[in-house]
Amino acid sequence: xxxxxxxxxxxxxxxxxxxxxxxxxxxxxxxxxxxxxxxxxxxxxxxxxxxxxxxxxxxxxxxxxxxxxxxxxxxxxxxxxxxxxxxxxxxxxxxxxxxxxxxxxxxxxxxxxxxxxxxxxxxxxxxxxxxxxxxxxxxxxxxxxxxxxxxxxxxxxxxxxxxxxxxxxxxxxxxxxxxxxxxxxxxxxxxxxxxxxxxxxxxxxxxxxxxxxxxxxxxxxxxxxxxxxxxxxxxxxxxxxxxxxxxxxxxxxxxxxxxxxxxxxxxxxxxxxx
Amino acid sequence: xxxxxxxxxxxxxxxxxxxxxxxxxxxxxxxxxxxxxxxxxxxxxxxxxxxxxxxxxxxxxxxxxxxxxxxxxxxxxxxxxxxxxxxxxxxxxxxxxxxxxxxxxxxxxxxxxxxxxxxxxxxxxxxxxxxxxxxxxxxxxxxxxxxxxxxxxxxxxxxxxxxxxxxxxxxxxxxxxxxxxxxxxxxxxxxxxx
Numbered sequence: 399x400x401x402x403x404x405x406x407x408x409x410x411x412x413x414x415x416x417x418x419x420x421x422x423x424x425x426x427x428x429x430x431x432x433x434x435x436x437x438x439x440x441x442x443x444x445x446x447x448x449x450x451x452x453x454x455x456x457x458x459x460x461x462x463x464x465x466x467x468x469x470x471x472x473x474x475x476x477x478x479x480x481x482x483x484x485x486x487x488x489x490x491x492x493x494x495x496x497x498x499x500x501x502x503x504x505x506x507x508x509x510x511x512x513x514x515x516x517x518x519x520x521x522x523x524x525x526x527x528x529x530x531x532x533x534x535x536x537x538x539x540x541x542x543x544x545x546x547x548x549x550x551x552x553x554x555x556x557x558x559x560x561x562x563x564x565x566x567x568x569x570x571x572x573x574x575x576x577x578x579x580x581x582x583x584x585x586x587x588x589x590x591x592x593x594x595x596x597x598x599x600x601x602x603x604x605x606x607x608x609x610x611x612x613x614x615x616x617x618x619x620x621x622x623x624x625x626x627x628x629x630x631x632x633x634x635x636x637x638x639x640x641x642x643x644x645x646x647x648x649x650x651x652x653x654x655x656x657x658x659x660x661x662x663x664x665x666x667x668x669x670x671x672x
Numbered sequence: 673x674x675x676x677x678x679x680x681x682x683x684x685x686x687x688x689x690x691x692x693x694x695x696x697x698x699x700x701x702x703x704x705x706x707x708x709x710x711x712x713x714x715x716x717x718x719x720x721x722x723x724x725x726x727x728x729x730x731x732x733x734x735x736x737x738x739x740x741x742x743x744x745x746x747x748x749x750x751x752x753x754x755x756x757x758x759x760x761x762x763x764x765x766x767x768x769x770x771x772x773x774x775x776x777x778x779x780x781x782x783x784x785x786x787x788x789x790x791x792x793x794x795x796x797x798x799x800x801x802x803x804x805x806x807x808x809x810x811x812x813x814x815x816x817x818x819x820x821x822x823x824x825x826x827x828x829x830x831x832x833x834x835x836x837x838x839x840x841x842x843x844x845x846x847x848x849x850x851x852x853x854x855x856x857x858x859x860x861x862x863x864x865x866x
Contacts, residue, residue, distance in 0.1 A: 430817055431817070432865070438865075440858060441865065443862075486865070495813070495817050497824065498821060527799060528821035528822070529799065529817040529821055651754055651757045653750060653753075653757075654747075654750070654751065656855040656856055657851045657852055657855040658851050658852040663708055664761075665758065668754065668758065
């Protein structure tokens, strides 16, 4: 059997190149939940935000600013209050989660509403973990509020800015979640044992017309229909059949399709030629 | 186009024996490395990128395997299982390329040696431990946030290869990683807040 096949790259490039991805020169951190404005832009919940859609972690500006865009003109849609930003319903205590890329030494994290600082979390000039959670008490506030969440860096003059629109006391989605586990130095073995991966959660031999997924999918996500043309952002189940560039493929691993996850020589874990 | 068909047919042939009605266990899914070779010249950036991505993927695989078992939401478990399948194949492929080049498949893993400038994985033992310790719905949110950081880091690392790499197949891999992870970040933000 020939084992050395050069797969033409242009075929795959066709899909990838439609996505205008910027390569952030420096990528740092942002509030992922409750979603900051940059998270809402990156998730597609708020459209036409410009380049911030591809680098929500990059809203960097000098310390001491009070702006949602950190003074970055390309990110100015973040500071546009007329964009009708969706406000997340929360209770009086809210856990803010930061996703960090570069773990700068940290002076502190500051949370403010209307220019008034409501909480400061010390950073002790240490490098934080890649995810940082803070539970902030917002009990002095009601209704729609915009929280400015700032990560002040310890060893540069810079800070990272996030505006988080909340509806406080408005049903409390976030508040009902159990506390998020704190990241602490490992108490257990650093290297977990190699685990046997159980077969993924999937039915054996599902019917060609798959039953609806047991839980609601993301709002704009399509449920895949067997026998149709492959599409992005579509939930496929094991056994579904798609057509792609004139050939037919069977789904062998339930998934929601992404850019570059179309049937190809690189995605044999997902799709098998029929 | 004809070359593409040839590749797919050979891939199909590889699987004919194992492709009955029973789904195979994930470990037997892989045959990509048998058909995709990184032929042509390569440079130090290609080697370093592959070594770093293998380490990065292996940490990611630890996370998705925990999540595929322990997440409460089925959509999160499904996402984790799919990432496991795809990234396991990528690891096998990257290791095969390095082996063919007679280069080591591991990278010096001194803690935080290059963490500030994208040199090493965003996630380490602390993060894996936090995920193992999480209970209930916190498993889902902890996983999604950690994996967001992980994939942001993958997007960033791809930039070093697409600008400084030489081998066409490795650069194409970096571009696929960049594009798919960018899309996956969007998917995970929706899972987190949708």
